[in-house]
Amino acid sequence: xxxxxxxxxxLLERIREAATEFRAACxxxxxxxxxxxxxGWNTHQLAAHVRDTDKQVYGTRACRTANEENPEFxxxxxxxxxxxxxxxxxxxxxxxxxxxxxxxxxxxxxxKLPTEAWSRESRHETLGGGFTTQTWVERGLAHIEEHLASxxxxxxxx
Numbered sequence: 060x061x062x063x064x065x066x067x068x069x070l071l072e073r074i075r076e077a078a079t080e081f082r083a084a085c086x087x088x089x090x091x092x093x094x095x096x097x098x099g100w101n102t103h104q105l106a107a108h109v110r111d112t113d114k115q116v117y118g119t120r121a122c123r124t125a126n127e128e129n130p131e132f133x134x135x136x137x138x139x140x141x142x143x144x145x146x147x148x149x150x151x152x153x154x155x156x157x158x159x160x161x162x163x164x165x166x167x168x169x170x171k172l173p174t175e176a177w178s179r180e181s182r183h184e185t186l187g188g189g190f191t192t193q194t195w196v197e198r199g200l201a202h203i204e205e206h207l208a209s210x211x212x213x214x215x216x217x
Contacts, residue, residue: 060174064174067169067177067193070193070196070197070200071166071169071170071196073200074162074165074166074196074199074200074203075162075163075166077200077203077204077207078158078159078162078163078203079159080207081106081109081158081203081206081207081210082155082158082159084207084210084211084214085102085105085106085151085155085210086151086155087214088102088210088213088214091103091106091151092147095209095210095212095213096209096213102151102210102213103147103151103154104141104145104147105206105209105210106151106154106155106158107141107144107145107146107149107154108137108141108145108206109158109202109203109206110154110155110157110158110161111140111141111144112135112137112140112202113158113161113162113165113199113202113203114157114161115135115140116135116199117195117196117198117199117202118161118165118199120132120181120190120195121165121169121192121195121196121199122165122168123181124179124180124181124190124191124192124195125168125169125172125176125177125179125192126176127181129179129180129181129182129188130181130182131181131182131183131184132181132182132183132184132190133184134183134184134185165199169192169196172192176192177191177192177193178191178192178193179191179192181195
């Protein structure tokens with residue numbers, strides 16, 4: 060049990076670190092409106108996507124799974140969300156402020172969870188059941204790290 064508690068503590072520390080690193084990487088990009096990859100999103104769009112997905116998907120799913128009896132989650136279409144909700148005129152600083160605030164609030168919530176809440180399960184409409192609170196937290200971290208790596212590759216190639 061101690062190993063599991065240590066793992067979860069490190070998981071939460073890493074989420075905060077990854078959020079801080081993502082913010083710093085986005086701020087280091089000279090032109091946040093230049094495409095990161097050929098035909099792909101730019102840093103500004105990617106920051107908005109990471110912020111919104113972290114809050115609307117992974118953060119919400121982790122919290123609801125911890126608090127509700129086997130909730131079911133709809134599939135999230137990130138492209139459709141961006142089409143409907145992305146605003147190019149939103150300041151990058153505000154996007155990154157909201158992202159790091161959301162991460163901090165999620166971590167604070169998770170730090171207070173009783174041990175058994177981490178193992179509560181939820182369902183996904185297309186992926187099925189068995190998704191624990193911990194699973195959503197791990198997936199949220201993986202999502203941040205995936206896009207952090209993209210921004211870092213872009214910075215190195217710029």
